[in-house]
Amino acid sequence: MVVAVSVKARVASPCLLTGWSGSLVYNFFLTAIRRSAEPKGRVYAHPLYYGGAPVLSGLNGSQRAFEPGAAFELRALLSDHDARLLLDSLAAEPRVEAGCVFEAVGVDIAPADGKLEEGHGMAAVDVAFYPTAFMFHGRDVLYPSPQRLAYSLAKTYRQLYGVDLKELADRAPTALELVGMRVRTGWLNIGEARKVPVFHGRARLAIYGDVGKWLSLLKLGELTGVGISRAIGLGKYRIEKVEILI
Structure with missing residues (x-):
């Protein structure tokens, strides 16, 4: 089973993004999960979301800078096993250093059952x-x-x-x-x-x-x-x- 995971987080220090924000999000999930155990499934990260919009840093040389306290959403599709590892990790230590230092403040998980609907x-x-x-x-x-x-x-x-x-x-x-x-x-x-x-x-x-x-x-x-x-x-x-x- 796979699940869609959304982590609400704030940066604990100034955050300068010179490269693709999705690489940072991937690193966030991998770092947090590995504090519990090695992930068993694939990680499909999203770009970082700020104010509901994706942060397209690294596109044609663009950069983004954020002040401490800026609020973000970090999304990924994970196996349910890896999602449990993530929850255990963030419950023990909500701070994750992954290029920028994030402080997780909430996690939402929804199933992605992959059902294919009929209809012509x-x-x-x-x-x-x-x-x-x-x-x-x-x-x-x-x-x-x-x-x-x-x-x-x-x-x-x-x-x-x-x-x-x-x-x-x-x-x-x-x-x-x-x-x-x-x-x-x-x-x-x-x-x-x-x-x-x-x-x-x-x-x-x-x-x-x-x-x-x-x-x-x-x-x-x-x-x-x-x-x-x-x-x-x-x-x-x-x-x-x-x-x-x-």
Whole structure:
């Protein structure tokens, strides 16, 4: 079983972010969990959230500075086993040093059961992408490719729930269509002097056929991300609107 975890925290000292905030969040969860034991599952971190919005530090050289007491939300998808380790760790010591010094003040946990809904027809989905990158045989794909999106979601679903959805993903060319987009490309400093090319912006996807399954997968993707480096929060997106057309 996997769960979505949200930690409310404040920084205990000045916090300067010169690289990708998702790397810091990944480090936070890994550091806290390892104080109890080694994690058994994957960690799918999000970017750091401040005031309800993602902190896109490290994008095209951007930096963010925060004063002591600034309040944040740190999110990740974890196995339920690792979530229990996290709770034990933060109960024993709420302060975690992970690039910045965080003081945890609350934790929320919700199940992510991975249920695929049924339903056929046609739908349109508006999606806001945070820094994302796909790869195709070693080449960067810097736009919201429906095929790369489908295969990434199917791969993640198999990793989390042990169910092979390759047959569904193989139907992406006739089931998913990119009908509009407004995206930008750039580079992201993910830490340790590593920079990766990314895209970010908005896209509109049309879905035909197994609408229920595709919408379920897209909602799961909000928790896991898509594309490369999902563990450190790349590939996260927000579904802004869903229209059922048929």
